[in-house]
Amino acid sequence: MYLSLAAIRFLLSLPSALAVGLLLLPRLIGEDGGRFKPAVAALALVRAVFGFALLYVTARAIFPADRPIEFDTLWEFTVNTSVGNAWIGTQLVAFLFAALAAARLFVASDLLDQVTLWVGVVLIAIVSVTGHAIDDGLPRWTQLSFLLHTAAGLTWLGGLLGLVWWMFTARGKPPEVAAQLAERWSFIAKVAMAIVAVTGFAIAWENVGSIPNMLATPYGRMLTLKLVFLCAVLLAALALARYITRRPEGEFNFAWYSKVGAGESVFALALLSIAGYIAVITPAAHETSLYWPLPFRLSYIATWGQNPAMFSPIWWWGIAAVVLAIMAALIWWTPRTRQYRLYATPAISAAALISLSVSFATEAYTDTYDDPTQDYTAESVSRGLAHFQENCIGCHGAQGEGNGPLAKDLKNQQGLLVQPADLTAPHVGTHTIGDIFHWLTHGGQSGVMPAFREQLDVDDRWDVINFLLMMSYSNRARFMSPQPMIQWLIAPDFALIDPEENATSLFKLRGVPTLISFARCGSSNGDPTARAASVKIAHEAAKAAGVNQVTIYDAACPQEAKAREVVHPKAVETAYSVINRYPNETPSEEIEEAHFLVDRSGYIRARFRTFAPDDGNTQKLSGLAAELAREPLIEISLHSH
Missing domain, CATH: 3.40.30.10 (Glutaredoxin)
Known part of the structure; x- marks a missing residue:
């Protein structure tokens, strides 16, 4: 159902965005835009018609699968829910936009063109209220960010597609006109992308919640993929911008500019498809099922924060990072090596960054960033203490100091003695609660601590973790x-x-x-x-x-x-x-x-x-x-x- 919703949102956003682009571009160079009027009217009508499909698919996603959706049911859903009311508002604007676009086929008026353009911008902005922006629990600045983000992003997308259309069909147009259009559009695109970047950060801050969630949740992974496509878009845009500033006077390579713009458009459409998908799935900050895909994570507390011994692996990777950074700087500034700096400096800088990251790397598991199913409450701590006393004090001791009656005889598979962890020691704070949950579920790192997934259910394990959080502070709390x-x-x-x-x-x-x-x-x-x-x-x-x-x-x-x-x-x-x-x-x-x-x-x-x-x-x-x-x-x- 998510895919159906995402597909409908894509088909809603694309026609209205392209219509806005075809309305905007001619105004940048003083054209009447007459050749685009039929296309704008058709796109506006398609957007209005597809709005009904959005209503049905949204209702289908909310209602139980075995419940048929009849007209009366759909009408009640539309008029009596915030989702339905939001749909009514956006659909009214969509039909207004379609009516204005149709009127332009019969009336030549600059005022009518301006009104149609601004109604179109409003229409592409409010498409966000049929997604996460409708959430009343979000701060007002986040809801406003959704509107600005959607308006700027879809205006940029529609203008880009319109520009490619214009370039491919610019038969007989003077090169200077094309160059003027490209320059003026480039300025608008830069402003739009700046708004997208700022508002996108605000939205991600609210909906993702943390950097690990970028990889540990479906929402975050899709957002990461979106950023990859955005980088591809920016590289293509950079190539176009460089061409505009370096083109020979009186010339304009329509074919080359159109092909690069078309390539940028492909990545832009990929961005739109991903945006439509993440608008209907659970935000990362609200996700309860997290899956960390990497065998490591970056942590200062668990690495440099533990004051590692001099020339330990952590130190060697840090030293390597410093040496490589110095090498990159020398290659960039030394006259004899400047001919290699465009390639060598970025490559060595990347190696320095990787080395630095490795120095901060510590072991991680699929559960490392799991969210607890039990809140950190006194009631949960009390239950966790009972579970600890029943299952753990034999090794860890009654006070969790690693001195239980079985501690002196514990051996791993190699026959080596293993001391149980002191759960009141500072090192407990170097692990995430997800790490501890993983060990309780699958067994400890040393191979001595058994798995407790059979003895303790998921909630019980989180109760134990809440108790361990308090236990870890017991030594400091004495004072x-x-x-x-x-x-x-x-x-x-x-x-x-x-x-x-x-x-x-x-x-x-x-x-x-x-x-x-x-x-x-x-x-x-x-x-x-x-x-x-x-x-x-x-x-x-x-x-x-x-x-x-x-x-x-x-x-x-x-x-x-x-x-x-x-x-x-x-x-x-x-x-x-x-x-x-x-x-x-x-x-x-x-x-x-x-x-x-x-x-x-x-x-x-x-x-x-x-x-x-x-x-x-x-x-x-x-x-x-x-x-x-x-x-x-x-x-x-x-x-x-």
């Missing part, structure tokens, strides 16, 4: 204190109880700092009276500082000290216990008392153990809350770390 730290630890989200349904999760409290308070006032450890007083002080301090507060208290804690409560308190306590570590203290899944201060962007920035009248923590909380409130709000992904 959290009332002193503010940099933004590095994202607070796992969790569901809240809110009678007014205004803030149903921790994520929705972002914009204002939040104090997450845990306390077991009925615990036999410590002084119950002092703990009850502590949570009261914490509550009043949070209220005075103007921060949100979420409390996970047991029944023995004072009712007046409670603030927003959570839906799954035990899961939240278990999850946050992973990072509630202190030096030289035994970890526990129960938090006697702790208060985590989360900034307005969602990062944990400080931790208070207790509050007392004379410990100064109330003043520290107030000052830190005021400081965090002045910081800019950062939009972060729950898996950005």
Whole structure:
């Protein structure tokens, strides 16, 4: 069905683009364009008629395959959906364009020509609203980018096809007229392509989301192919532009210019076909099934960021890149070798770039850029901890430090001892979550860790990964204190109880700092009276500082000290216990008392153990809350770390 939609969009865009081109080109050199009037009228009519095919194919793609599409069903779909309303708007403009183009066959008017041209430009621009641009969730600047991108791109395509048509049929035209048309069209094409480049970047930023998605998703791979065709188009355009500036006075090679322009047009039509296809498939940023096709990826953190030993392979590739870059510069600037620089310098520069890339290369898998099926929430972390304890502590140990009871006897297929990974070590951050998912699914790199796809389903594996993300920070988290730290630890989200349904999760409290308070006032450890007083002080301090507060208290804690409560308190306590570590203290899944201060962007920035009248923590909380409130709000992904 995607192919049918793409084909219809191609057949919609091409006639209207060519019609606009044939309207525009004669105006550039003062021709009346009479010889193109029948063609423009026919193209406009074809565009209007094909619009009905677009409606049917769109409805067929949305309705279940076993449901017949009758007239009443199609009418209801058209008038009662945003997609149908968008189609009505574009179709009205299409018929207006066809009527104006037909009127030009009987009325000779410069004003009519201008109105027809601008209506045609509007028509090719709004073709985007029948694709991804109709998405109300997109920012306004992205929706505007779609319109500008389509208008500029199709104007350029139509003008290029029209120029080739003009050149092939320019019987008896003076060379200077052809040269004037080529020069003026070249200027318009440059402006159009500049708009296409800027708006294309904006659209890709919203719809692709990341550089890896360019290769890991169908949308991204098609966009990459589109860029390849664009490079071919630009090379042909460069050849035409060079000819215009270097042609002999009074001469113009119609045949050569037409053939090169025709070659450029072939690549341009390929661009249009790809654009029609990616306009109807799932954007890369929304794709959940990612497939990384290369056995490597580029990463600073996993290579140079690990401070590799001097003259390791990473160093040698980096040195090679520097040496080759110097050689390329010397060949370019040394007088004796300048005769070779047009060929040698680009080739050696390419070799330098490849060497530099290899120095940043690290192993990758088909799952490396997979998106999680489970959000980074406290509930997911709690489930992941349970799976970890059931399947992993034998090797990795209860605290994930690689010291489980089976660790000392693990051997690979070659009989060599293998130490399980320390999951709290910094190296965990050098891998993507997709890498970890791959190892959980297919087994570890060393061949010792077994595959867990039979024991854990897909969601279970992502729960384990969410737990490991928190586990990897547990060593650093031991030193959290009332002193503010940099933004590095994202607070796992969790569901809240809110009678007014205004803030149903921790994520929705972002914009204002939040104090997450845990306390077991009925615990036999410590002084119950002092703990009850502590949570009261914490509550009043949070209220005075103007921060949100979420409390996970047991029944023995004072009712007046409670603030927003959570839906799954035990899961939240278990999850946050992973990072509630202190030096030289035994970890526990129960938090006697702790208060985590989360900034307005969602990062944990400080931790208070207790509050007392004379410990100064109330003043520290107030000052830190005021400081965090002045910081800019950062939009972060729950898996950005």
